[in-house]
Amino acid sequence: AIRMIIMSAVADPVYLPQRLRTFIDQYSAKMAEGYLTDELFESFKDGMLLSKVEKFSNLGEESIRYWTEISNHWYCFDRPLLEAEVISTLTKDDVIKFWTKFFDFSSYTRELSFQIFQNNTIEAV
Secondary structure, eight states: OOOOOOSSSSTTTHHHHHHHHHHHHHHHHHHHHOOOHHHHHHHHHHHHHHHHHHOOSSSSHHHHHOOOOHHTTTOOTTHHHHHHHHHHHHHHHHHHHHHHHHHOTTTTTOOOOOOOOOOHHHHHH
């Protein structure tokens, strides 16, 4: 399952799911056309790996990450390194298969959507 949380101070809650679906459909078409080249995939992969293994720039960043693990009851303090290990094994084919499985809406898909309206937006919709 995939959870997406979308909030906007500009667009109303009825528009946002429609826009998300349009974006996913357009990106699926790009994927089908070969948008994700080997070079582009490796560039994305390298960027993700760098973000996972980079050192903390200050004590605040480090404490935020550790307290996030504690407050969410995850207690996996070496999460970025474990994620980096998994990312390093990914192939372009893995990513395309994942995209097709979870975002190709041409096959049967179930969707659950919650929309929360602020009082002043109900009148505008």
